[in-house]
Amino acid sequence: MITDIADSAATVTNSLDSLIDAGDHTGRPFNVLVGSNMGNRTLIFSVPMATFYEISEVANKQNLSAVPAYNDQPVAQRRLDEGHAKKLAIFILKGLLDTARRSLEKSGHPVPATLQRLQREIGSQPYISMQPVTANIRNCKFGGDGLRFEKNGGVITVYLSDKHVLWIIDGQHRRYAMDMVFEFLKSVVNNNRYPRKPVLYVPADDPRREPTADEAKVWATAFEIARSDCSIVVEAHLGLDIDQERQLFHDLNNLGKTVEGGLAYEFDNSNPVNRFIKERLIGDGILTATVVDSDNAGDWAKDEGVIARKDLVAINALLFLNKTTINGATPADINAKEEYGTRFWEAIAQIPNWGVAGAKKNTVAAQPAVLKSIAKLVYDFSYGRDQDSEHLERLVAAIEDGDIDFSHVNPMWRYFEMSQDEKDSFCPGMADAVTPEEAGINLDLGNYDATSGLMRFGPKHNDIIRHVGDMIRFKLGLPKRKALAKLQEDLAMRKLLEEVMESEASTLDEVS
Numbered sequence: 001m002i003t004d005i006a007d008s009a010a011t012v013t014n015s016l017d018s019l020i021d022a023g024d025h026t027g028r029p030f031n032v033l034v035g036s037n038m039g040n041r042t043l044i045f046s047v048p049m050a051t052f053y054e055i056s057e058v059a060n061k062q063n064l065s066a067v068p069a070y071n072d073q074p075v076a077q078r079r080l081d082e083g084h085a086k087k088l089a090i091f092i093l094k095g096l097l098d099t100a101r102r103s104l105e106k107s108g109h110p111v112p113a114t115l116q117r118l119q120r121e122i123g124s125q126p127y128i129s130m131q132p133v134t135a136n137i138r139n140c141k142f143g144g145d146g147l148r149f150e151k152n153g154g155v156i157t158v159y160l161s162d163k164h165v166l167w168i169i170d171g172q173h174r175r176y177a178m179d180m181v182f183e184f185l186k187s188v189v190n191n192n193r194y195p196r197k198p199v200l201y202v203p204a205d206d207p208r209r210e211p212t213a214d215e216a217k218v219w220a221t222a223f224e225i226a227r228s229d230c231s232i233v234v235e236a237h238l239g240l241d242i243d244q245e246r247q248l249f250h251d252l253n254n255l256g257k258t259v260e261g262g263l264a265y266e267f268d269n270s271n272p273v274n275r276f277i278k279e280r281l282i283g284d285g286i287l288t289a290t291v292v293d294s295d296n297a298g299d300w301a302k303d304e305g306v307i308a309r310k311d312l313v314a315i316n317a318l319l320f321l322n323k324t325t326i327n328g329a330t331p332a333d334i335n336a337k338e339e340y341g342t343r344f345w346e347a348i349a350q351i352p353n354w355g356v357a358g359a360k361k362n363t364v365a366a367q368p369a370v371l372k373s374i375a376k377l378v379y380d381f382s383y384g385r386d387q388d389s390e391h392l393e394r395l396v397a398a399i400e401d402g403d404i405d406f407s408h409v410n411p412m413w414r415y416f417e418m419s420q421d422e423k424d425s426f427c428p429g430m431a432d433a434v435t436p437e438e439a440g441i442n443l444d445l446g447n448y449d450a451t452s453g454l455m456r457f458g459p460k461h462n463d464i465i466r467h468v469g470d471m472i473r474f475k476l477g478l479p480k481r482k483a484l485a486k487l488q489e490d491l492a493m494r495k496l497l498e499e500v501m502e503s504e505a506s507t508l509d510e511v512s
Contacts, residue, residue, distance in 0.1 A: 027148060027159035027160050027161035027164070028055075028159065028160055028161070029150070029157045029158070029159050030043075030045045030047065030157065030158050030159075030160060031045060031155055031156070031157050032044060032045040032156055032157065032158050033045070033156075034156060035235065037235070037237070040143070040237065040238075041143045041144050041238055042235050042236060042237050042238065043144070043158060043234075043235075043236045043238065044132075044233065044234070044235050044236075045158075045233075045234055045236070046231045046232065046233050046234070047231055047232055047234065048227065048228065048230065048231050048232075049178045049181075049182075049226055049227070049230050049231065049232055050178075050182065050226070050227050052133070052166075052175070052178070052231075052232045052234065053175060053178050053179055053182075055160065055164075055165065055166055056133075056135060056165065056166040056167070056168055056175060057070070057165045057166070057167055057168070058077050058080070058167070058168045058172040058175065058176075059073055059074065059075055059076045059077050059167050059168075059245075060075060060077040060078065060079060060080060060172065061075055061079070062079070062080065073138075073167075074242040076167070076169070076242060076245045076246050076249055077168070077169075077172055077249065078172075080172060080173065080176060081173065082176070084173050085173045085176040085177045085180060086177070086180065086198060086199075086200070087328070088173055088174055088177035089177040089178075089180040089181050089184070089198060089200050090122065090123075090200055090201075091128070091177070091270075092130075092177055092178065092181045092226075093122055093181060093184075093200055093201065093222070094119075094122055094123055094124060094125065094128055094270075095128040095129075095130075095230070096181070096222040096225050096226055096230065097115065097118055097119050097122065097124075097218070097222060098119070098124060098128055099222075099225050099229060099230065100115060100218065100221045100222055100225060101115060101116075101119065103225075112214065112217075112218065114212070114214040114215055114217075114218055115218045118201075118215065118218060120331060120335065121201070121203075121204050121331055121332060121335075122201060122331065123270060123272060123330065123331045124270075125269050125270035126269050130174060130232070132232075132233040132234060132235050133168060133170065133171030133174060133175070133232055133233070133234050133235070134168075134169045134170040134171060134234075134235050134237070134248070134252060135166035135167055135168050135169055135171070135234055135235070135236045135237070136166075136167045136169055136236065136237045136238075136239075136240045136245050136248075137160075137164055137165070137166065137167070137236055137237070137238055137239065138165070138167055138239070138240070138245075139163055139164065139165075140164070140238055140239045141238075141239045142238065142239040142240070142241075143238055143239060144238040144239065145239075146239075147159070147160075147164070147238070166234065166236060167245070169237070169245060169248050169249050169252065170248075170249065170252040170253065174232075178232075180198040180200065181200070181226060182226065183195065183198060184198055184200045184201070185219055185222060185223040185226065186223070188211055188215075188216060188219040188220075188223075189216065189219060189220050189223050192210060192211060192216060193210050193211070194210060194211060202332070204332055204335075204336075261309075261310045261313075262293040262294070262308070262309045262310050263293070265309050265310065265313050266293070266309060271326055271327075271329055272329050272330065272331045272333065272334035272335070273313065273316050273317065273320055273321075273326040273329050273334060274313070274326065275334075276316065276320075276334055276338060276341060277291075277312060277313070277316060280338060280341070280342060281312075281342075281345055286342055286345050286346060286349070287307075287312075287345055287349075287355075288349045288354070288355035288356075289305055289306055289307040289354070289355035289359070290304070290305070290306045290307070290355075291306070291307055291308075291309050291312060292306045292307070292308060292309065293308070293309055294308060300360045300361050300454075303357065303358055303359060303360040303361065303366070304357050305354075305355050305356040305357045305358065305359040305366070307355075308368075311368040311371075313326055314368065314372065315368065315371045315372055315375050316341065316375070317329075318372055318375040318376050318379060318465075319341055319344055319375040319378060319379055320333060320334055320337055320341060320379075321333060322376070322379050322380075322383070322384060324462075340382060343396060344374075344375065344378050344396070346400075347396050347399040347400045348365070348371065348374070348399065350399065350400045350401075350402075351363060351365045351399065351402075351406055352402065352406075353366075354366060361408075361454065362407075362408075363406045363407065363408075364406050364407070364408055364410075364413060364455055364457065365406040367456075367457050368461070369446075369457040369458075369461050369464045369465065369468070370406070370457065370468060372461055372464075372465050373464065373465045373468035373469045373472070374399065374469075374472070376465050376469055377395055377469045377472060377473070378392065378395065378396070380469075380481075381395060385482055386479065386481065386482065391478050391479070394476055394478065395472070395476060395478070398476050403475075403476070404472060404475060404476070408448075408453055408454050408455045409453055409455075411426040411427060412426075412427055412430070412471050412475065413445060413446075413448065413455045413457075413468075413471075414445070414448040414455065415427050415430060415434065415471065416434075416443040416444070416445060416467070417448065429474070430471070430474050432480075432488075433470055433471070433473065433474035433480055434467060434470045434471065434474070434484075435466070435467060435470065435484060435487065436488065436491060438491060439487055439491060441463065442460060442463045443463075443467065444458055444460065444463075445457055445458060445464055445467060445468070446458040446464070466481070466484075469481070470484060
């Protein structure tokens, strides 16, 4: 926090150890706590976002080469990832809107409908905070000697002049995100327009329109909060040389253990797909299977009809986003599709033996690969290249009415393992509906055990999703994938060219 200090009551020193009178009071004053991080002196203080951006810099190649005065400074940072910074900027916007809402509620004022709508469109979560930023003040002696300190009662103040730059060790993307937020808010408040860059918010009703008067008021409030009420905690290391700074960068970015996927999904309430799972599927009782962190996937004898959280998330990623991950999902991606997602899981619940003890032994639909295949099909007919409401309804109704045989003994699942006679006998006509062997694409769906009568789908889900989807299309009389039709056309053309070349070669041999 920036504080004005009365000179007459102050003790000024160049040494943090002795606090002996010396020096002058030039520079900007910051009240600090003196830390001892692994025995190394650090300064811990809080500054407004705008001030933090002003007094800090990032020692990556792009920044150092762009500023002549910094050309001789050593590099100690990785390249900036603007995509990652944009996600953080949207995160900060969430926080500013949430602060505005809580401030109104605390003062007893009603929360405007526009603010509530903006929160729904941008997203919200139970709590929003940013971790402290780590920096290094390069141009002082190790431990802080050479900086000007002042002790006034129990308060220690450091004076940082323009040359005392906070070189960011951990937090360059947060710093850039703050700048993106300020640029966005300045454009809205000063120019009454949503900037084309950075694109941090797009109106759900009309992506091309400008802010309404009510929206402008909300963003102006958020701008004021960003400049006054939101601060950043900084831990400044003192006088590290380049090897020390680089080592600290390495340790901060490589020694932390990543949170395991299941736990991360369970704890995260910010991602809109996660919120759909928790609030609609689990909260409203739509999902009949119990969600667990581990489902003993390899031991079907212990199957209690549960579904692993990571698998549930992956299935919904395909259902809502046509992706293998929910990272980057926005409320706009999900809010308008909630009923669509609910219909899918209500249909899945109608599959015999799904979500009950022993499900994996009684239906292949209890295996994630099959559920992903169905989710992919539903997306394709709803929002993808094969969008068709009639085909979508045919598919969902077939699941609900039991028109698809999801038993293990359905020969369709082991089509690629059959001899030609078996294919002609059990699955006549399917050859034209699935990927041909000559395409060179993996056709291994898994393993069928004739003794137990169980079909276990393999781990290569991306391939399996396509093939099972093709089989279900064939079973229901739905059109084949456009990509499959194109592949078959290309293979037919290649075969024709090979036949022509063989014929010409044969004719040349005869002439010779």
